[in-house]
Amino acid sequence: MPFRSGFVSIIGRPNAGKSTLLNALLGQKLAIVTHKPQTTRTRIHGVLEVPLKKKAKGEPGHPAAQVVLVDTPGVHKPETQLDKRMMQEVHDALESRDAVLFIVDVTHRLAKESEGGKKTGRMAMSAAEDDFALSLVKKLECPVILVLNKIDAVRKEELLPLIAHWSSLHDFAEVVPVSARKKEGLDLLLEKVVGHLKEGQRYFPKNQLTDQPERFLVAELIREKILMLTGEEVPYATAVVIERYEEPASLKKMKDGKLPVTKIAAAIFCERTGQKAILIGKQGEMLKRIGTAARKDIEGLLGTRVFLELFVKVQEEWRSSRGFVEDLDWRRQLEEIAEKQMGEEKDSE
Numbered sequence: 001m002p003f004r005s006g007f008v009s010i011i012g013r014p015n016a017g018k019s020t021l022l023n024a025l026l027g028q029k030l031a032i033v034t035h036k037p038q039t040t041r042t043r044i045h046g047v048l049e050v051p052l053k054k055k056a057k058g059e060p061g062h063p064a065a066q067v068v069l070v071d072t073p074g075v076h077k078p079e080t081q082l083d084k085r086m087m088q089e090v091h092d093a094l095e096s097r098d099a100v101l102f103i104v105d106v107t108h109r110l111a112k113e114s115e116g117g118k119k120t121g122r123m124a125m126s127a128a129e130d131d132f133a134l135s136l137v138k139k140l141e142c143p144v145i146l147v148l149n150k151i152d153a154v155r156k157e158e159l160l161p162l163i164a165h166w167s168s169l170h171d172f173a174e175v176v177p178v179s180a181r182k183k184e185g186l187d188l189l190l191e192k193v194v195g196h197l198k199e200g201q202r203y204f205p206k207n208q209l210t211d212q213p214e215r216f217l218v219a220e221l222i223r224e225k226i227l228m229l230t231g232e233e234v235p236y237a238t239a240v241v242i243e244r245y246e247e248p249a250s251l252k253k254m255k256d257g258k259l260p261v262t263k264i265a266a267a268i269f270c271e272r273t274g275q276k277a278i279l280i281g282k283q284g285e286m287l288k289r290i291g292t293a294a295r296k297d298i299e300g301l302l303g304t305r306v307f308l309e310l311f312v313k314v315q316e317e318w319r320s321s322r323g324f325v326e327d328l329d330w331r332r333q334l335e336e337i338a339e340k341q342m343g344e345e346k347d348s349e
């Protein structure tokens, strides 16, 4: 059977479980996951190799494929420049896709019939957000697979009406219930995805997991710890920028048997001095906790020891500053690094 390949975007409302699904499918943590909505700010590409599945009794099988999964920020109505940028990432991810996974959280329950099917308060708001996300999906020409996520959190008898409800809203190419957290239903989902891909070559080399360079994954890991360790308002007002990133010359163990060291310095931007005080904490205690937790994860990611320095900086109202938000884009930062390196090489000639 000829090889297949394609770009598949995962879209859905904030907190639907997009990043959890991406990580579960890849079998590796690529996108940061927290219980807070709007964790993901940018598009992340995860490259997944799906092996050939031979025909078996009652099962059609499928050819081997490379699926480039694109995780996106949650679909929401933009208020700040950062929101606008995040939604632009969603629109970009929807352009010329081979297939789209539209993921919904089944625990966002439907209005009960006993309530006359009426949606009130939070439920009405939630329904409006669903409608908005659905309106984007309806414009697409590629196959859209409906992924009903978090089935582990609803009772079996609740599932059928949910499937019926969601399936009736659009002509979905497939409907697949899954639990991204418990890794249930993922084989079937992959089978359906590959079924909708066209014949084609790999877009990325076989062992490349992502197109996002490690220094940006590192920034995300630091941001994840901030999201996890600080309270309500602070996380959304922070951005992490890697200011220094020095990789060891070799990944081999050193003479004393220790792993080599990657030296990293990162700036945590927030919007107000009050937030800075929270991020630093009493006698620097919070910043230390963030640093220690992040360092452990970064060491796991890089396979080296890590020397991590964190600085907190105030950039008032950065979320509303177009220039600042655009500078945060890792693709742009990458271009700047490349330009700088080219300049340095020229200077040394």
Ligand SMILES: Nc1nc2c(ncn2[C@@H]2O[C@H](COP(=O)(O)OP(=O)(O)OP(=O)(O)O)[C@@H](O)[C@H]2O)c(=O)[nH]1
Binding pocket: 012, 013, 014, 015, 016, 017, 018, 019, 020, 021, 032, 033, 034, 035, 036, 037, 038, 039, 040, 041, 072, 073, 074, 075, 149, 150, 151, 152, 153, 178, 179, 180, 181, 182
């Ligand atoms: N019970 C249950 N919880 C899940 C499942 N998948 C994700 N979650 C939880 O839902 C929350 C949001 O998950 P994320 O993967 O960050 O969601 P997201 O859609 O990427 O969120 P944003 O980045 O904010 O758009 C986390 O607390 C997850 O642990 C699932 O299958 N079952």
